Amino acid sequence: MSDDDRCLEWGCDFEYGLSEFRSSNCIHRANREQHGLNRHTNAFTTTAVKRSRRFERPAGIGLAGATDGYIGSGHPGSDMSIRFVTGNEGKAREAQTYLEGETTVIQVEYDYTEIQSGSLADIATRGAREAYETLEGDGPVLVDDAGLFVDALDGFPGPYSAYVEDTVGVSRLWRLVEHEENRRAHFRTVLAYADEDGVETFEGSVGGTLVPPRGEGGFGYDPIFEYNGQTMAEMSTDEKNAVSHRGRALAKFAEWYANQQ
16 A cells, blocks of 8 residues: 555544544554554553564564665664664665764664553653664664644644554544644654663654645645645655654754764
């Protein structure tokens, strides 16, 4: 299924999906890295679950480096390379553009434990720490987590955005807020960088307004998130990248990283 096809995917009946969302004790996360969104709920008890991604590690490659065809320019595989733990090759490429001349970014797929938490920073920090301690080699690790935060819903779905997308659906989330006077929302990304000294986090966000679904591009909640008169689904890739919440987090991280060298 293409990203465009995912834009208006509802997933299940609204009442059933919302009930399932409130009562479930597990997360059904299947290849949601492409959406850049997390999937949990505040109603869940605090337990840990494993990520599930649709990929197979290439034969002969261990935990140290199952890459998906992307290794940034520089010295691949050196201890100075940053291993971006993601199933989305585009994220690693984007990170490399911000870190060009500083280091090499290598895409690595690894099933780190994803805790259930209302905090993007806690989720990303836990994942980065585990990945750094588990993966072979001494190179630092980068993990990201993201979500859509709706003012009228007290920040919901937040870190649980992809789970809500899977069970309730994007258009039906819009129906929850369409009669609200305040339809402000923001996308937020937290990057967690782990090395031998510990974990540092960097946040980026972009504010907008929720509107009825419009546009054929993008993915996830892009059709209902309007920024400066356009939904994210109506923007070109360049226009969307120019206001990317992940890009803003990467810019902060790249500035900090350069100052550490």
